[in-house]
Amino acid sequence: MMVAEDNGSFGRRSATSRAGFFKKLYTEYGQEIVILGAIIVLLIVVGSYNPRFLSVRNLNTIFAGNAYIAVAAIGMSMVIITGHIDVSVGALIGVLATISGTIAVSGYPVWLAWLAPVVIGAAINMVVGILVAYARIPSIVVTLGMMSILRGGLISVTGGDWISGLPKSFMISQLKPFGVPAPIYFMVALTLLAAFWMRYSAFGRSLYAMGGNAEAARATGIPIERRTMIVFMIHGAFAGLATILFATQLQIIQSTVPPNLELTVITAAVIGGVSILGGTGTVIGSTFAAILFATIGSALIFTNVSAYWLRAVIGTLILVTVLVDVMRRRNKR
Amino acid sequence: MIKILSGLHAPDSGGVIEIEGQPVSFSTTRDASRAGIATVYQELLLFPELTITENIFLGHSPRRRWGGIDWAEARSRARRLLDSLDCYALDTDTKVSTLSVAQRQRVEIAKALSHDARVLIMDEPTASLPQADVDQLMDVVKKLRAQGVAIIYVSHRMSEIFELADRVTVLRDGALIGTHAIDEVDEAKLVSMMVGRAIEQLFPKVEPNIGEVVFEAEGLNCGPLVKNVSFSLRRGEILGVAGLIGSGRTELALALFGITPATSGTIRVKGKQEVIRSPRSARDLGIAYVPEDRGLQGLVKPLPISQNISMASLDRMTTFSIIPFAEEARRALAAVKRLGVRSRGDVHQAVGELSGGNQQKVVVAKWLETQPEILILDEPTRGVDVGAKAEIHAVMGELAQKGLAIIMISSELPEVLGMSDRIMVINNGSVVETIDRADATPESVGMAMTAEQKKMDAA
Numbered sequence A: 001m002m003v004a005e006d007n008g009s010f011g012r013r014s015a016t017s018r019a020g021f022f023k024k025l026y027t028e029y030g031q032e033i034v035i036l037g038a039i040i041v042l043l044i045v046v047g048s049y050n051p052r053f054l055s056v057r058n059l060n061t062i063f064a065g066n067a068y069i070a071v072a073a074i075g076m077s078m079v080i081i082t083g084h085i086d087v088s089v090g091a092l093i094g095v096l097a098t099i100s101g102t103i104a105v106s107g108y109p110v111w112l113a114w115l116a117p118v119v120i121g122a123a124i125n126m127v128v129g130i131l132v133a134y135a136r137i138p139s140i141v142v143t144l145g146m147m148s149i150l151r152g153g154l155i156s157v158t159g160g161d162w163i164s165g166l167p168k169s170f171m172i173s174q175l176k177p178f179g180v181p182a183p184i185y186f187m188v189a190l191t192l193l194a195a196f197w198m199r200y201s202a203f204g205r206s207l208y209a210m211g212g213n214a215e216a217a218r219a220t221g222i223p224i225e226r227r228t229m230i231v232f233m234i235h236g237a238f239a240g241l242a243t244i245l246f247a248t249q250l251q252i253i254q255s256t257v258p259p260n261l262e263l264t265v266i267t268a269a270v271i272g273g274v275s276i277l278g279g280t281g282t283v284i285g286s287t288f289a290a291i292l293f294a295t296i297g298s299a300l301i302f303t304n305v306s307a308y309w310l311r312a313v314i315g316t317l318i319l320v321t322v323l324v325d326v327m328r329r330r331n332k333r
Numbered sequence B: 001m002i003k004i005l006s007g008l009h010a011p012d013s014g015g016v017i018e019i020e021g022q023p024v025s026f027s028t029t030r031d032a033s034r035a036g037i038a039t040v041y042q043e044l045l046l047f048p049e050l051t052i053t054e055n056i057f058l059g060h061s062p063r064r065r066w067g068g069i070d071w072a073e074a075r076s077r078a079r080r081l082l083d084s085l086d087c088y089a090l091d092t093d094t095k096v097s098t099l100s101v102a103q104r105q106r107v108e109i110a111k112a113l114s115h116d117a118r119v120l121i122m123d124e125p126t127a128s129l130p131q132a133d134v135d136q137l138m139d140v141v142k143k144l145r146a147q148g149v150a151i152i153y154v155s156h157r158m159s160e161i162f163e164l165a166d167r168v169t170v171l172r173d174g175a176l177i178g179t180h181a182i183d184e185v186d187e188a189k190l191v192s193m194m195v196g197r198a199i200e201q202l203f204p205k206v207e208p209n210i211g212e213v214v215f216e217a218e219g220l221n222c223g224p225l226v227k228n229v230s231f232s233l234r235r236g237e238i239l240g241v242a243g244l245i246g247s248g249r250t251e252l253a254l255a256l257f258g259i260t261p262a263t264s265g266t267i268r269v270k271g272k273q274e275v276i277r278s279p280r281s282a283r284d285l286g287i288a289y290v291p292e293d294r295g296l297q298g299l300v301k302p303l304p305i306s307q308n309i310s311m312a313s314l315d316r317m318t319t320f321s322i323i324p325f326a327e328e329a330r331r332a333l334a335a336v337k338r339l340g341v342r343s344r345g346d347v348h349q350a351v352g353e354l355s356g357g358n359q360q361k362v363v364v365a366k367w368l369e370t371q372p373e374i375l376i377l378d379e380p381t382r383g384v385d386v387g388a389k390a391e392i393h394a395v396m397g398e399l400a401q402k403g404l405a406i407i408m409i410s411s412e413l414p415e416v417l418g419m420s421d422r423i424m425v426i427n428n429g430s431v432v433e434t435i436d437r438a439d440a441t442p443e444s445v446g447m448a449m450t451a452e453q454k455k456m457d458a459a
Helices: A004-007 A015-048 A055-083 A088-105 A110-133 A139-158 A182-200 A202-212 A214-220 A224-247 A261-271 A282-303 A309-332 B027-035 B053-054 B071-084 B103-115 B130-145 B159-165 B186-196 B249-256 B278-286 B294-298 B305-310 B325-339 B356-368 B386-401 B414-421 B440-448 B453-458
Strands: B017-019 B022-024 B037-040 B117-122 B148-152 B167-172 B175-181 B211-220 B226-234 B236-241 B264-270 B271-274 B287-290 B374-378 B405-408 B424-425 B430-436
Touching: A015 A282, A015 B236, A055 A088, A055 A182, A055 A202, A055 A224, A055 A261, A055 A282, A088 A110, A088 A139, A088 A224, A088 A261, A110 A139, A110 A224, A139 A261, A182 A202, A182 A224, A182 A282, A202 A214, A202 A224, A202 B305, A214 A224, A214 B148, A214 B294, A261 A282, A261 A309, A282 A309, A309 B071, B017 B374, B022 B103, B053 B071, B053 B103, B053 B414, B071 B103, B103 B117, B103 B130, B103 B287, B130 B148, B130 B159, B148 B159, B211 B249, B226 B264, B226 B405, B236 B249, B236 B414, B236 B440, B249 B287, B249 B374, B249 B405, B287 B356, B294 B356, B305 B325, B305 B356, B356 B374, B386 B405, B386 B414, B405 B414, B414 B440, B424 B440
Parallel strands: B037 B117, B117 B148, B236 B405, B236 B424, B287 B374, B374 B405
Antiparallel strands: B017 B022, B167 B175, B211 B226, B211 B264, B264 B271, B424 B430
């Protein structure tokens, strides 16, 4: 009976239910709390070893330089929560960056250069979504195909050339309102918006239901085909936003993206607590996980450990997280 | 039962299986086949992309001295086995995927016999066969019996049992009801043994309060298992749908609810002609469907009770798509109390952690939240303990009294007889008979359910 009253009204909580509140917080956001703890521990430990690690300059680099991964991971989390996967997001970001840069240097208004990747990202992923939802092709197959198309197409069209001479007004990532780099505002705002939407909207809820049991969701009257297509489109739009943050960091746009970008994005979602089997997880977790990677990467540099270890460390994290997830599910059955 | 005998499942406790006087125990199917027990399951377990020979000798092929497979020997043994089953025309190198169902079944039997089986278990071998093939199979079974193979033949078809069996054993709800020599029993006796009695005591039927017609279906068709189905349903009525597994009961429900929409025919809800294209459109017409398999189609197990209960009616609760959490929890709590769902404290527990009966109540609660006028219950008490079963039956009676029209699909004849106001019997996709409560007896419904295809065609 307590439950009905205290749900949604955090203010009226008595002291006796405070322990219950923390317990509930932990059962619902366990993974997020663990990751946040790991980030803080890492900052403290490495910071005491090398104080320059905690310099504003370095923290800005860590957070701002990787914000685009966190933003891409938001959309990826939604896709994975719905029970699908997208391995083409790295290639997509590469294509969108080139499109955006080309528009910017061709003298079109700068807002068009920002809008284009979001719209085109959604459009390309609409095709993916239609193939997955209506043609019922597994998303791994569709997105593998899409990855090859995008990669091959990009290299063929650009011939590997870089885009340079980008207008100053285009460089949104280099802005620093109130001394904080713009990408951090984007990351925080988009994460909170998406988190709120996933938790409090009927649409967000239906994504969890579809990922947990698509058949039951269908039998309950949720239009799963349309929602699947839309979630891929939203993911495409987030990839577009990530592209803006990524493409406006430097004065040039390369026709390649960091290798294995899609894996980094998927990994952020998974380590953030999004079950690879669908149905659980939050976008807050995936953003924390993206920050954790960036912190680990930087920490390795500051402790003079070869940066190549980053992949091994992240790989270990993936296996541990998925193992814990599988075990937790087994207990629930 | 069959799965224990063939070693797929181990018995939970006690019990001794003896073969030719020797007690044996199997922990794997391999143990069972070594002891001479072979099984042909209802659904055939062959590898379609392999040849007949490969299928027959999978896992125990004749070997050459160095360990390689002796294909020549395997082929000739496969040939002899097939010949012994009157399959002279089948080439041993044919891929199984090109064979008919009856031929595949023959291969399955050959595979069973290749283990030198002394006991052959056949589970509903004729369930998926056309009549001509059934007759051939009968001949094969008789031939095997003449060769000295003991056969356990599991079937619900009376005529086959009387044609083949020497003795007949009736099981019901996992318990032995009786074993008789075949000439001691007749068809009516067998049916009554299968069905059991004491129905009146189990189902205290509330006096129905039947109103006007709310739902009519006319000439519905959908795939091979819904053929020209017409019926009507009145407010406050419980219409029982009886039929064997695979008779098209569930397919009818799926068509009515728009999961696999009907391909032709008309549906009238409260006198108005409607088209049901999707579960959503069915719901908006006031139809609700509690599916046969709650794990597969009813629940999202990792989500909490409250979210499962609100799932079908969520879009009616929201404003600008935002979920009112307090309202959701309040409604869930009320539903949980009304139906007596027992959870570990609150409505935030994951549904997957509940017992079967309580899970079923959550599915029912989910659909009652949509305020339906027509409720389709598909096997509402399958896998539910006796206590919860009685509670679900009580809820059904209550709902009907309040004016809900209920369609109840059930394999349990006592449940159908005990709960229904009318019983519609489905056999092979068609309605064969609709029986009023007063005229329904286990025998009359049982006969209609098991009526042979031939009789139906003649009628």
